[in-house]
Amino acid sequence: MLRFLRHSRVRILSSQSTPRCQHAAPLVPAVQHLPSRLYNVGRDVYGYRQSAWRPLNLIGLQQQAEGINTDEAAIQNRIQNANLLRLVTAYREHGHKRATLDPLGLLQLQPVPELEPHLYGLSSDSSESYNLTGIVNIGKEKGTVQEVLDHLKKAYCSNIAVEFSHLLTSEEREWFGHQAEESPRWTVSNATKQKIAQVMADAQAFDQFMTTKFATVKRYGGEGAESMMVFFHQLFTQAASDGVEDIILAMPHRGRLNLLMGPLGYSPMVMLKKLRGNPEFPPHLLCVGDIPTHLWTTVDLDVDGKAVHLSLIPNPSHLEANIPVGIGKARGRQMSKQEGDYTLDPSFDGCHGDKVINVLLHGDAAFVAQGVIAECFAMANLPHYAVGGSIHLIVNNQIGFTTPSERGRSSPYSSDIAKMNGNPVIHVNGEDPEAVLSACRLAVSYRQKFRKDVVVDLLCFRRWGHNEIDDPSFTQPIMYGNIKSRLSIPDAYIQKTAEEGSVSKEEVDKNVSEQVREWNRCLKEADSAPDHAYESILQGPWSSCAPPHSHISSWDTGIDSEMLKFIGGKSVEVPDGFSIHPHLKKTFVAARLKRVEEGSSIDWATAESLAMGSLLIQGFNVRLSGQDVGRGTFSHRHAMLVDQENDCIHVPLNNMDQSQKGFFEVANSPLSEEAVLGFEYGMSIESPDLLVLWEAQFGDFFNAAQTIIDTYIFPGELKWQLQSGLVMLLPHGFDGAGPEHSSCRLERFLLQCDSSDEKVDGDNVNVQIANPTTPAQYFHLLRRQMVRNYRKPLIIASPKVLLRLPAAASDLSEMGPRTNFRPVIDDQTTDPQSIQKVVICCGKHYYALQKERESRQAHHIAIVRVESLCPFPADLLQSVLSRYPNAKEYLWSQEEHKNMGAWSFVAPRFENLVGHKLAYAGRDVLGVPAVGTATLHQEEVKQLMVRTFDR
Ligand SMILES: Cc1ncc(C[n+]2csc(CCOP(=O)(O)OP(=O)(O)O)c2C)c(N)n1
Ligand SMILES: [Mg+2]
Known part of the structure; x- marks a missing residue:
């Protein structure tokens, strides 16, 4: 093994150093075979450890005698x-x-x-x-x-x-x-009363400070909901005393600034600079920032002398889109900490979620009506997605913008969706801070005991309009007449407890004054404060990463062929006694072994296994998630094999070698796109040492997750400087399957990327988009995601029919040392001097063009493949085309309709940057991605070839 590793060290063809991944993980333990009717696991199912689950979590309806009063x-x-x-x-x-x-x-x-x-x-x-x-x-x-x-x-x-x-x-x-x-x-000590008076008074003071200093800024204040600070106080206290090390928090706009500036200790200087219109990031970074109520933070809290780390993830305006991201981030942290499902300790006797707690805040209107919440609940108790129970807090001000509850939902409570999984709900009157404390205590205790979700529904009010500039009395005169006449929640509480003699109002006031003085001081200096006010963005495990280059770099992602053969063999190996399906034994296992041994005809599934296996051996973890990904929609992958005698699952790549440091989590997802993709994005921003792939069942189904793509994946780095190496595999290609199974809508991704048609792209585009034509190219793309010293999301238009097309296979040598991903593949089959026309294309269409050229014996035509669309490889394309001095015509051929595919993207870049005019050959415009009539499809295919070759 070490021999192979020596040869497989990564070389960089033109860039700086490689991030080193140093997992000091012990060997993977042999997981005991524990029979279960719901999810049979054999050895090496990484990311699901039956013993880490409370049996009741998984088999909710199966009652246990323990705990029932049988006295x-x-x-x-x-x-x-x-x-x-x-x-x-x-x-x-x-x-x-x-x-x-x-x-x-x-x-x-x-x-x-x-x-x-x-x-x-x-x-x-x-x-x-x-x-x-x-x-x-x-x-x-x-x-x-x-x-x-x-x-x-x-x-x-x-x-x-x-x-x-x-x-x-x-x-x-x-x-x-x-x-x-x-x-x-339950009693509340005077010290606790003093504390809860203080946290509410601080929150109120911040809102009042904002009113006087930033009257026109939309801050979505917490007035009327100040007792949510009491919830946090109790949460932190209880978490610390339970030995929780990490809290991952996702929350929307309401009260976010108060929480940041109060309990989370966000730098007042950075916040006030931001509120004055300055950037929240140092000027040398390629970043455009986000509004104040979307800021994120990561902080070590000192709770009664105990350290609890809290990560508040960034949120977009799209309500509830942050929820699956928060859950995914929490699961990612659980993986980083090797806790629960991810433990490598054979003697582990704890529970999943012992060290990391997920906390999710919601508005009442959004929680009940945004569908992603139902998707998240569908995911909550599933192997590979569970976080050991999330704690939800609905900040229920009984209104959403101008829509009152009775017109915002059909159910009695905003929280009712939580009942779908049988989760408890605790409603509490937000005007009674001590009841809020009890509600939180009950919720945290339940989550800790049962490791299931729990909801606190905090009924409160919103003192002003939706934002402070709105007048709510246009639409809610009665409610706002009532609110106007009320004392604030902090003032009422302080007055009552001070009268009782349990809280010192003077002390609260003194602390508030000090706080306000500090904010005023920061405000004076905010515009001129030096950049060292900013914390380093790439910190902790991300310190091995750097901002991406402004040129396109190339990385040696090849691996020694002996090593590849070793991984290929191991990728289909099963333990003694494992009963593999006879058909797979012949067509999958034996066929792969033969291909790998001969070093030729390597198909996509094998190339994928080789890429993943080599990354695992280098110490990276890999997670593949999506519907039916274990087998693969097209029955090609078989990354998990199922014992025909007992349904037990075996993931061969997790059992390659005793010294293996990285592991492969194969996560067959529920039938959701938005929640699952958001979850995977959340996992991907946790650690640069985890390669996360999400595969859509068919390419076009990504659009059910469009919000995650628009608000997190594409703009995440520009808004928040958060890198993500998430890979989206989107099966794409016209094969007569009809309107919905044909296209992954490349055009949409290409419209959303920030590739320029005026200057040459670099690695620092917001996203990479590739349409590779060979398994070797796919292999290099996957490896490149981890081998580079930065992370960047990658969209791959992935194969369907190419999975089994002999012409679309690779030799092992194409993945060997000193090989790399080729953004452009030149035509090696022609005499460059005799070329009069160059056809340029991408993806699977290449093979149809090649076949047609063969049948026409059209030797005056070269076919050049653009494998990377974004960043657009203009320089490379230019140098490839310079090999054809007699070419008179350059033509883009695509199978997608003219208003779709890459045509509109490629044409201006080709003309402006490569320096030639480009003609179009392809289908006409159409209002659906593909036709649903077989004869029409065939006609289009013929016409496409005529347009390409007979022009
Ligand atoms: C998906 C989405 N739709 C619409 C909006 C516009 N919007 C912003 S806040 C809001 C009301 C939210 O009400 P609620 O969830 O109760 O939170 P609150 O503001 O009352 O705290 C709306 C409709 C949005 N941000 N996101
Ligand atoms: Mg509301």
Whole structure:
């Protein structure tokens, strides 16, 4: 193995040093075969470790005896006092309907007949004392109906109310009921009261500071929702005491500046510079910045002397698009920390999500109506996507812009979608900060115990308009009449607790004054503050990366052929006794071994395995996600093999060698694009040492994830200086499959990239777009993603029919040492002197053109392939064309319709940068990507050839 590695060291053809990846990971343990009806794993399924999951998480409906109260005395008492139990159960199920949740008091509470004791033959006037064992947790063993009712009202109908009767297991329901009934007895110390008064006062002070200093800036203030700061205070405290090391946070606009400037300790100098219109990044970086309420941060919090790292991911304006990104980032951090599913420690006895917690904030209107939330819930408990339960906080100000709740949703609560997975919901009145503290305590405790999602629905209000410049009374006069007359939540709390003697108002005021003084000082210096106010953007694991070059660099991505043969053999090896499908044994395993041994006819699937396998051996991790990617939509990949006797999965690339440092996570995704692509982007921004690939089932399905592409993948580096090496594999090509399975809409990606048609591109374009024609080119593209010293998203128009086309195969030597990705492939089959016409094309169409030229014996025509569209290789193309001194005509041929494909992109670049006029040969314009009639398709194919060759 070491022998091979020595030969496989990466050489750079024209650039700086290679990032070194030093994983000190121990050997991968042999995962025990644990039978499960839901997800059978054998050895080496990296990223899913059954023992790291609480069984109830995966098999929610399968009840466990553990945790259920089977105490005989309790059962007997329940039988004896069944009517009292029915009353208690009614409160557990329906109590939330009578809770005092709305700080504005505008919600009309309706009578709830189920809560009437007489319905169960009970009377609150009765002095009978009941045995409460196994029935209700009121802190004593006996009580009257009235005592029980008083307690149930406190537990279920006060400023905090829970919905948990839909939880999937008795264990969860019992635990939740017990905790909720315990919660009225939770006390808050004076020190904590002082702290929560302070965090709310700070948030309020920041909003007031903004009002006076930046009256016209849209800040989406937190006024009316200040108690969300109390949620964070409790979250940080509890996380630190539970040994949590990392919190990944995704949140929208509302209150974001307050959180950044308060608990997250964002540099006031950088923020105030930004608010004054200056950039938030140093001037030498190629960055255009983003609005203040989208800023991100990464910070070490000191919580009671314990360090908790918090990463707040950037958010775009598209509400909820940040949610899957946040979840993916959290899972990425779990991988980086080798925790839970990713542990390499055979004796691991913890749970997935022990070290990293995912926290997601939402607005009430967006949470209920944006479909990506349902997609995220569909993903939440799946192998390879789970994060051990996310904690959601809905900042529910009961309005979305000008749309009140009753017109913004059809469900009673904004949170109702969370019930689809049987997750608990805790509603809380935001005007009661101590109830918010309890709600957070309950939520964090549930997540820690059950590793499932939990939702806190914080009912509050929005003091001003949607932003501070709006007048909300145009549309909500009653609500805003009410709000205007209210004392602020922090002031009301401080007044009440100061009167009680539990909080010192003077201390709160003193701290606020100091804070405001500091902001004022920073504001004075903001315009002239030096650049060292900025922190380094490429930090931590990203310090091995640099900004991309302004020229197109070339990297030696070749690998020693002995090494390639070794990986090729290992990529289809199964353990003794593993029963592989007989068809695959012959057509897949034996065929690959033969190809690899002979070093020729290497197909795409093999080239992909070789690229991935070599990266794993170099210490990089690889993750491939998408629908049915394990087998491959076109049944070509078989990256995971399934034992025909027992459904167990084996991923051969994870078992190449004992010294292997990198591992391959094969993630068959749920049938979602937006959430899954957002998730993968989130994973890709976590670590430069992980190659993340997302494959669409067919290329055009990416458009269901367009928001992620538009707001994160394409502009992420320009807005936030965040690099990502995410690869999108989009099967593309016209084969008569009809309007929706033919095109990955290259034209859209080409419109969105910042390649120039006036000057030659460099590596620093916002995204790379390639349409490769050979497996070797694909191999180099994948390896190049990791071998370079920067990361850049890559869109690949990937093959369908080429997967099995003998002409589209490569030799192993094309992947050998000193080979690299070729942005342009010249025609080696012609005599350059005799060429009169040069046909330029990209992708699979090349093979059709080549065949046609052969049949026509058109030796005066050269066919040149542009493999990289962005960055556009103008220099290379120019030097290739200079080999044809007698060429009189240059023609772009494509199979896509004229208003699609690469034509409009290539034409101006060809003319302006390569220096020749380019003619078009292809289909006419059309309003759908491809026709759905076979005869029409055939006609078009013929016409396409005539237009290309008979001009
Ligand atoms: C996908 C999307 N659609 C529309 C908007 C415009 N918009 C910005 S904020 C907002 C209201 C959001 O309401 P809510 O989710 O309740 O959050 P709040 O502002 O009340 O905190 C709307 C419609 C948007 N940003 N994103
Ligand atoms: Mg709202």
